[in-house]
Amino acid sequence: xxxxxxxxxxxxxxxxxxxxxxxxxxxxxxxxxxxxxxxxxxxxxxxxxxxxxxxxxxxxxxxxxxxxxxxxxxxxxxxxxxxxxxxxxxxxxxxxxxxxxxxxxxxxxxxxxxxxxxxxxxxxxxxxxxxxxxxxxxxxxxxxxxxxxxxxxxxxxxxxxxxxxxxxxxxxxxxxxxxxxxxxxxxxxxxxxxxxxxxxxxxxxxxxxxxxxxxxxxxxxxxxxxxxxxxxxxxxxxxxxxxxxxxxxxxxxxxxxxxxxxxxxxxxxxxxxxxxxxxxxxxxxxxxxx
Numbered sequence: 001x002x003x004x005x006x007x008x009x010x011x012x013x014x015x016x017x018x019x020x021x022x023x024x025x026x027x028x029x030x031x032x033x034x035x036x037x038x039x040x041x042x043x044x045x046x047x048x049x050x051x052x053x054x055x056x057x058x059x060x061x062x063x064x065x066x067x068x069x070x071x072x073x074x075x076x077x078x079x080x081x082x083x084x085x086x087x088x089x090x091x092x093x094x095x096x097x098x099x100x101x102x103x104x105x106x107x108x109x110x111x112x113x114x115x116x117x118x119x120x121x122x123x124x125x126x127x128x129x130x131x132x133x134x135x136x137x138x139x140x141x142x143x144x145x146x147x148x149x150x151x152x153x154x155x156x157x158x159x160x161x162x163x164x165x166x167x168x169x170x171x172x173x174x175x176x177x178x179x180x181x182x183x184x185x186x187x188x189x190x191x192x193x194x195x196x197x198x199x200x201x202x203x204x205x206x207x208x209x210x211x212x213x214x215x216x217x218x219x220x221x222x223x224x225x226x227x228x229x230x231x232x233x234x235x236x237x238x239x240x241x242x243x244x245x246x247x248x249x250x251x252x253x254x255x256x257x258x259x260x261x262x263x264x265x266x267x268x269x270x271x272x273x274x275x276x277x278x279x280x281x282x283x284x285x286x287x288x289x290x
Contacts, residue, residue: 054212063134
């Protein structure tokens with residue numbers, strides 16, 4: 001059945017931006033930035049629907065499962081970016097946040113917009129990921145009905161995985177989504193360009209999903225990313241500060257502990273004096289490896 005795209009809020013024109021091409025540089029910059037305000041408001045209003053998704057994602061991670069984002073175009077690129085950023089932020093467990101984009105790796109650099117209509121490819125991507133009952137698959141689609149995403153979620157659901165749809169157009173929850181998060185971003189400043197408000201709101205939601213899930217799963221200490229991967233001078237300096245502040249030790253001892261334990265903050269913390277005194281070496285909360 002052919003979809004009626006004219007009914008989508010994200011495809012309509014915003015009368016407030018009708019004279020966009022008449023503005024000078026200063027007014028245009030201020031105006032376009034101001035129009036992004038709706039992205040935050042849409043994400044904030046979606047928080048009640050997002051909360052149970054955080055709990056579900058944390059449950060899957062603690063049970064050894066994965067979070068897999070699926071999208072096409074801008075939505076797919078945002079999913080890939082979110083998954084990639086979880087690895088340096090949350091260490092080994094970050095590898096269990098993965099992504100699938102319609103059109104494959106090529107679509108990260110070049111347009112592959114037609115790939116969003118490829119239903120067989122959506123199903124195949126889920127089969128190739130060997131999605132199962134322990135996993136959570138999160139479809140991202142500004143329209144709410146990209147065929148690639150719909151087919152992927154349907155396949156994931158048939159394999160026993162939990163499914164969530166993140167969309168920017170209201171509508172009844174599709175049968176292939178166990179839960180849905182609707183971001184009511186409305187018309188874009190540039191009509192139909194969902195890389196703008198819809199993309200910004202989606203980025204907020206994906207950041208919230210992964211960070212919230214990791215916090216609930218015990219991978220955050222206070223507001224510190226103790227699972228970070230120390231692959232740069234900046235991150236090694238951060239690791240030293242974390243061990244100093246959380247382990248109540250000196251910078252020199254923190255460096256020695258980190259060096260002795262592969263620059264893993266979590267492992268180094270298990271041997272700081274305050275942790276040994278309070279918990280014993282093997283009983284530090286969160287110590288078991290993922």
